[in-house]
Amino acid sequence: MIDNLMTDPLPDLLEIKTLRAPPVTTISVPGSKSITNRALVLAALAGPSGASTLHGALHSEDTEIMTECLRALGFQVAVNRAKEAIQVSGGTDLQPIPAPEAALFVGNSGTTMRFLTALVSLGHGCYRLDGVARMRERPIEDLLEALRQLGVKAYSERNNGYPPVVVETNGLNGGKANIRADASSQFLSGLLMAAPLARGPVILSVNGLVSAPYIDMTVALMRRFGVRIEADANQFIVSGNQFQIPKITGFITNGHANQFVVSGNQFYAPQELKIEPDASAASYFLAAAAITKGDVRVCGLSTWNSLQGDVRFVNILQEMGCRVWREDEGLRVKGQPLHGVTVDMNDISDCVMTLAVVALFAKGPTTIRNVAHIRHKETDRLSALATELRRVGARVEVLEDGLTIDPGPLHAATIETYNDHRMAMSMALVGLKVPGMVIRNPGCVAKTYPRFFEDLERLRIT
Numbered sequence: 001m002i003d004n005l006m007t008d009p010l011p012d013l014l015e016i017k018t019l020r021a022p023p024v025t026t027i028s029v030p031g032s033k034s035i036t037n038r039a040l041v042l043a044a045l046a047g048p049s050g051a052s053t054l055h056g057a058l059h060s061e062d063t064e065i066m067t068e069c070l071r072a073l074g075f076q077v078a079v080n081r082a083k084e085a086i087q088v089s090g091g092t093d094l095q096p097i098p099a100p101e102a103a104l105f106v107g108n109s110g111t112t113m114r115f116l117t118a119l120v121s122l123g124h125g126c127y128r129l130d131g132v133a134r135m136r137e138r139p140i141e142d143l144l145e146a147l148r149q150l151g152v153k154a155y156s157e158r159n160n161g162y163p164p165v166v167v168e169t170n171g172l173n174g175g176k177a178n179i180r181a182d183a184s185s186q187f188l189s190g191l192l193m194a195a196p197l198a199r200g201p202v203i204l205s206v207n208g209l210v211s212a213p214y215i216d217m218t219v220a221l222m223r224r225f226g227v228r229i230e231a232d233a234n235q236f237i238v239s240g241n242q243f244q245i246p247k248i249t250g251f252i253t254n255g256h257a258n259q260f261v262v263s264g265n266q267f268y269a270p271q272e273l274k275i276e277p278d279a280s281a282a283s284y285f286l287a288a289a290a291i292t293k294g295d296v297r298v299c300g301l302s303t304w305n306s307l308q309g310d311v312r313f314v315n316i317l318q319e320m321g322c323r324v325w326r327e328d329e330g331l332r333v334k335g336q337p338l339h340g341v342t343v344d345m346n347d348i349s350d351c352v353m354t355l356a357v358v359a360l361f362a363k364g365p366t367t368i369r370n371v372a373h374i375r376h377k378e379t380d381r382l383s384a385l386a387t388e389l390r391r392v393g394a395r396v397e398v399l400e401d402g403l404t405i406d407p408g409p410l411h412a413a414t415i416e417t418y419n420d421h422r423m424a425m426s427m428a429l430v431g432l433k434v435p436g437m438v439i440r441n442p443g444c445v446a447k448t449y450p451r452f453f454e455d456l457e458r459l460r461i462t
Contacts (some may be wrong), residue, residue, distance in 0.1 A: 010453065013414070014442040016431025022294035022335065023459040027285045029298060031058040031084065031275035032308060033448045037066050037111045038218055039273055040088060041119055041193050042225040044075045046268035047091035051076075052225075054086045056275040061447045062109045069106060069116055073123075074098025089270075096197050097123030106131040106163075108378055108419075108447070110138060111186055117143055117165055118190030121152045121172045122197050128157070130164040134419070138376050140165060142180040143187040149177035150202065174200030174264045182208030183373055188260075189218040195262035196227055204260040210373045213309025213347050220307050226269035277301050279310035281449050283354040284425050286314060286333045288459055290322050291361040292432055293335035296459070301331050313351045316343055320362060340364035345402075349374050352402075353426035356385055359405040360394055360430065372401040378447075379418035388415050388427055392434065412436025421447040428456060 036058045043052035057063065059081055067077045067086065075090035075098065090098050097120055106112040108131055117140065120127040130136075141161030147154035153168040172194060181188040188206060192215075195202035209215065282298040289296035303311045303326045314331055318324040319341050325332040340362045345352050349371045359366035374381040386396040386403060391413045395406040412435060417424040421444050431437030445452040 010443045012441065014439045014453065016428050016437045016439065016456075017460065018435050019292055019294075019432050019460060022292045023288065024295045025459060025461070026297045026299055026330070027282075027455060027458060028300065029277045029281040029285070029455070030060070030449060030451070031056045032278040033058050033060060033062055033280075034111070034214060034217060034278075035221065035275050035307060036063050036086075037115065038189065038193070038221050039275065040066050040070060040077075040086065041115050042221055042268055043088035043270070043273075044070050044073075044090060045096060045119075045122075045193070045197060046225055046270045047075060047089045048093050048096070049267065050270040051087050051089035052270040052273065054088070054273050054275055056084050056277075057086045058275065058278065058448070059084065060450055061107065062111065065105075065107050065109045066112045066115075069104045069112055072099065072102045072104055073116075073120070093267075095124065099123070100125035102127050104129045106135060108132045108135050110135075110184070110377070113138070113140065113163060113165070114143060114184065114186035115190045115193065117154065117167060118147070118194045120167045121147055121150070121154065121169050122194055124170055125168075127167045127169075128164060129167075134378060136163050138162065139183055140187075142183060143190065146177040146179040146187070146191060146204070150175050150198075172198040172202075174198040174202050176203040176205070178205045178207060180207050182210055183376060185209060185211040185214045188215060192218055192260065192262065193222060196222070196264065196266035196268070198262070198264040200264045202260075202262040202264065204262070206258045206260060210346055211309070211349055216309070217307045222268075224273065225271055227266060276306060276308070278448070279306060279308035279313070280350040281452075282331065283310060283313045283351045284429060284452070285455070285459070286317060286331060287354045287358050287426075288429055288432055288456075289333040290317050290320070290335045290338060290358050291429060294459070295332070295334045297325075297327070297330050297332040299330035302326065302328065303331070310348045310351055312348055313354065316341065316355060317358070319343070320358065338362035340366040340405075340407075342367040342369070344370045346370040350422065353381065353385055353422045354429075356389060356403065356405055357426045357429045360389065360392070360407050360410060361433070362407060365404055365406040367399075367404045368402040369399070370401050378420040379423070381420070381422070384416075384418045384420065384423060388423065391415065392430055392437070410434045412438075414438040414440055417441045417444050419444045421445045421449065425449065425452050428453070432459065
């Protein structure tokens with residue numbers, strides 16, 4: 001399924017070369033994975049009205065898995081890798097999911113599993129979704145329960161709340177459902193994207209929410225594809241005649257139910273969409289500036305108008321002592337002496353591993369809180385991260401919802417990646433300063449950033 005993602009195959013063990021001098025450079029990172037996979041779903045649902053084109057789309061294992069699954073569902077997906085563009089069409093007003101049945105393999109792509117489990121509820125037939133062994137350890141029962149409340153027969157094949165998942169449906173009627181989103185905001189994003197095509201209103205009462213900026217992202221993209229939005233402190237209403245898009249982060253809080261009301265019988269409109277650079281990917285190069293006292297700009301990203309919450313990673317770097325510029329051309333960080341911080345990273349949890357590596361080079365301990373949900377990612381990221389940080393010399397306390405990292409003298413090590421792309425990319429940064437750092441299975445970065453190590457090497461060319 002996945003091919004030619006990397007220019008040259010990576011070895012099983014990759015030693016990171018230390019930098020001879022602090023980098024002073026500008027880096028371009030690929031398109032956002034989170035935006036690309038959401039836009040692919042919305043473009044597919046806009047199919048009856050014509051084709052959508054996504055420009056600057058990410059080409060990676062996760063996005064290729066999504067495109068292959070959409071093709072298996074009967075959508076037409078044309079990928080132009082040279083131009084970093086994807087065109088999507090298919091479906092009809094009466095049959096938004098062209099295929100009456102499909103067996104979908106999602107690998108370890110969480111967005112594909114969660115978004116498509118909700119998407120196929122709009123179909124007419126039976127759909128099965130499965131993935132790799134780790135995907136079968138990632139919970140999905142909260143989403144299945146919400147779909148059942150909406151009249152869809154959705155269940156875990158092994159009756160354990162984990163994939164494989166089976167969805168038997170005759171379309172989505174609408175109705176009321178309670179949805180827990182304290183394990184993953186992707187459950188809610190998936191339901192929201194499907195809801196406008198239900199035959200009647202969908203009312204979702206949300207209990208708990210992690211990574212709330214990703215709901216902002218989902219809502220903004222839904223609006224871009226033709227859905228209008230209004231909200232107040234108690235309701236989130238999607239209808240066809242509104243003109244404002246709110247930032248909902250701030251009134252959706254863990255432990256409090258909030259109601260989302262989505263009018264049915266709506267239609268998405270095809271779009272020409274420019275995908276912005278991936279802010280999570282950018283965090284590695286901004287962190288590199290912090291730990292090497294370099295000066296690095298990542299072009300194309302802005303904290304003013306980005307759909308991605310992870311652009312706020314620079315705020316933490318600034319709190320730790322870095323100089324930060326938020327420019328029209330991009331985000332720029334200049335490294336300065338660092339000190340530890342205590343920070344709630346619930347909203348930007350994909351940057352936890354990046355910050356943990358920065359903490360190794362700070363004076364004093366750093367505590368990361370409110371990220372218990374990252375235990376259910378590609379690996380148990382709290383336990384795995386603690387193990388690898390200790391391997392290079394740090395003292396780490398694992399908390400119920402995070403970590404405390406107390407820097408120590410750092411030394412060479414061979415890093416286990418647990419087939420987790422973010423472990424490989426974040427721990428590779430240690431090697432920019434510490435000789436002898438080796439990354440095991442570096443090829444796992446193909447999941448979201450196939451050319452990461454090529455771009456990391458660009459820091460040596462300043």
